[in-house]
Amino acid sequence: xxxxKQNSPxxxxxxxxxxxxxxxxxxxMFDYFLWYKKYPAExxxxxxxxSSIKDKNEDGRFTVFLNKSAKHLSLHIVPSQPGDSAVYFCxxxxxxxxxxxxxxxxxxxxxxVQP
Amino acid sequence: GAGVSQSPSNxxxxxxxxxxxxxxxxxxxxxxxxxxxxxGQGLExxxxxxxxxxxxxxxxPSDRFSAERTGGSVSTLTIQRTQQEDSAVYLCASSLAAxxxxxxxxxxxxxxxLVL
Numbered sequence: 579x580x581x582x583k584q585n586s587p588x589x590x591x592x593x594x595x596x597x598x599x600x601x602x603x604x605x606x607m608f609d610y611f612l613w614y615k616k617y618p619a620e621x622x623x624x625x626x627x628x629s630s631i632k633d634k635n636e637d638g639r640f641t642v643f644l645n646k647s648a649k650h651l652s653l654h655i656v657p658s659q660p661g662d663s664a665v666y667f668c669x670x671x672x673x674x675x676x677x678x679x680x681x682x683x684x685x686x687x688x689x690x691v692q693p
Numbered sequence: 694g695a696g697v698s699q700s701p702s703n704x705x706x707x708x709x710x711x712x713x714x715x716x717x718x719x720x721x722x723x724x725x726x727x728x729x730x731x732x733g734q735g736l737e738x739x740x741x742x743x744x745x746x747x748x749x750x751x752x753x754p755s756d757r758f759s760a761e762r763t764g765g766s767v768s769t770l771t772i773q774r775t776q777q778e779d780s781a782v783y784l785c786a787s788s789l790a791a792x793x794x795x796x797x798x799x800x801x802x803x804x805x806x807l808v809l
Contacts, residue, residue: 580735582735584735621697621800621803623799623800624798667735679724679741679796680726681738683735684735685733686735
């Protein structure tokens with residue numbers, strides 16, 4: 579049962595255009611969401627996050643939008659750059675009352691930014 | 694400062710053998726996590742350590758998997774009697790603490806395990 583879903587395995591955009599990566603989740607207990615970026619042969623690196631009390635968080639070229647009613651979030655990258663080419667993972671965590679902050683990851687979307 | 698390091702970077706083993714994977718977290722990080730990524734899958738939580746508390750082992754797929762964290766720093770993930778389905782990239786992450794929300798987890802480069 580995939581609690582965090584990234585339905586697009588890949589996305590190709592032109593340099594300078596907007597990249598929109600989508601993520602859907604099923605667990606209504608999730609209250610914190612993150613995006614990680616992963617280059618080949620490296621571990622994922624944290625990109626941006628959003629708490630469920632917000633619907634938007636912006637950091638430079640990266641903006642994450644959260645639609646709780648639709649259980650959907652998206653990552654916007656604008657303008658896209660060739661160095662943004664990587665696999666992007668959506669992740670979520672739930673406030674379970676325990677201490678574990680384990681992340682539930684989606685399967686990733688491979689973004690290719692064409693020069 | 695140094696990030697999370699893992700060793701070995703690659704491991705090829707025969708079915709039925711035991712393997713040990715090592716993780717050195719970022720100095721001062723009290724929380725440590727193990728995840729694995731199988732081919733075509735997202736990262737799957739395995740186990741979590743926080744200070745001297747009992748570890749959260751809820752993600753371990755079978756009793757062939759175990760992990761320990763000595764002295765609150767280095768962690769070792771052991772897989773006994775490896776099976777081909779254990780082939781995956783095993784990732785370790787650490788964070789300053791697990792209390793409070795949003796502690797960023799910093800990942801190591803992973804160990805690529807191939808069981809023949």
